[in-house]
Amino acid sequence: MASAGLGPAPALAIACADQPADVYTLPSGLAAMDPSHRGDVFHCAVSESMTAAEVTAVSAAYGSTTANATSGFWSYRVAYRTLRNTPSGGGAPVEGDTAAFLLVPDKPVAGAPLVVWAHGSVGIAPKCAPTRTNLRAPDPGLDSPASLYKLAGYGYTVIAPDYAGFSYGQPPGYFNAEDEAHSVLDATRAAAQLLPTPPDKVVIVGHSQGGHAAMAAQAFAGTYGLHGTLAGIAVMAPFWTSMSIWAAGDADATGLTTANDSTAIFYTMEYAYSAGLLRGDPSDGLAVFKPAKQAGVKDAMVGGECYDAARLQALGARPSDFFDPDYVSNVGFNCAANPLSSDCTQAPSTPAGDAPLWVSRWKEDRPALDPMGAPLLIWYGGMDSYVKPAWAQCARDKLANDFSAPGATATVQYCFDAAADHAGLLNAGDPDYINAWIAAQVGAGPAPASCPPFPTGMSCLVPPADL
DSSP states (O other), X not given: OOOTTSOSOOOOSSOOOOOGGGGGSOOSOOOOOOGGGTTOEEEXXXXXXXXXXXXXXXXXXXXXXXXXXXXXXXXXXXXXXXXXXXXXXXXXXXXXXXXXXXXXXXXXXXXXXXXXXXXXXXXXXXXXXXGGSOTTSOOTTOSHHHHHHHHHHHTOEEEEEOOTTSSSSOOOOTTOHHHXXXXXXXXXXXXXXXXXXXXXXXXXXXXXXXXXXXXXXXXXXXXXXXXXXXXXXXXXSOXXXXXXXXXXXXXGGGOOOTTTOHHHHHHHHHHHHHHHHHHTOTTTTOTTBOGGGHHHHHHHHHSSSSSOHHHHHTTOXXXXXXXXXXXXIIIIIIIISOTTSOOOOOOXXXXXXXXXXXXXXXXXXXXXXXXXXXXXXXXXXXXXXXXOHHHHHHHHXXXXXXXXXXXXXXXXXXXXXXXXXXXXXXXXXXXXXXXHHHHHHTTSSOOOOOOOOOOTTOOOSSOOTTO
């Protein structure tokens, strides 16, 4: 799979003799999991490589109109061990495992950090794992590869995890903050095992759900740890409004239909399903769905395609056709969809409609950022219909609250691309700015000029009940 313009892939610090397909099988005989095994690599395969010219060409196929790549890269598909979220009932987190891309540039930036890339929403079926993408074959239906090309094409060494829960028969962790953070932070430990000379500094970059994962990693880095020093967090359109938004989408008052809003409804399903699986619901994450619909719901989410609109529409016309009525009423409508007059006190005997339980989960999944932690750079788009500017203001309010403690040292810089939509942030000039900002954080380049500021006078559209 080597490019004609690049030589053989450089040797890593460990053997890398697996076939790419081997990466998605969990070997037997692994040592019992404990914190000392976080980041342990158990598979490594050499995969496709690309010259700088090829990186530029493929980036253009994804819609990039920004600076040409200055470096090619070799890629590896690897797999490593991590820990899932802390169980609700107490006890130690259980093992999780994730595949990842490792991209090694042929013209690395001197003094550059390790960059961890956190991807956006892709679906939760096993086939949706981002590492199953052929980097040499553009797929216009995907957003994530565009940033990999930008980062590695600039000369950064990049490790990009799928997150735990895709390839090894393990539960998905969609928007579970602690779970995402563990996968991202343990990527640095895996890179330290793989690279002959791992950088001593780390910057985490993410988009959309990946912005949520990157910001969660900032919140957990001080307690969970990582390999190296976290020097910065750079995110584009991070979804950092209240997680109550997922339950609100299931109330009929929002008007979502399976015929017109299948992807948005899948987001609400995946969050509720993951929250239940990882927090011990007795119905394996399906308690929030009507019993007669549970098998079909699971099949629609993980049975094959990433966002299977046909299977979703077979469940009904609206979310209330397949979600538990108590969940739709108590959690979705009374609590989440009416933030100015919400009633989040209803706690029936079934976990599906227990509003206080869900409020506690929403809080866990939008944790306070570390006021003494790494600095942040956050880009928003003026034409973004997924993270609307007024929703972005909700995140700004939350961060202002987090960093209001006396003596706080963490900083946040906001940038605003008025013409960019959600995916457009990946292909405009914003990634080039992020590349320069990353270099500046570690002394590998000058600070970029000021970016366009976030608009003043904005109000949070959905006042979050869990602030």
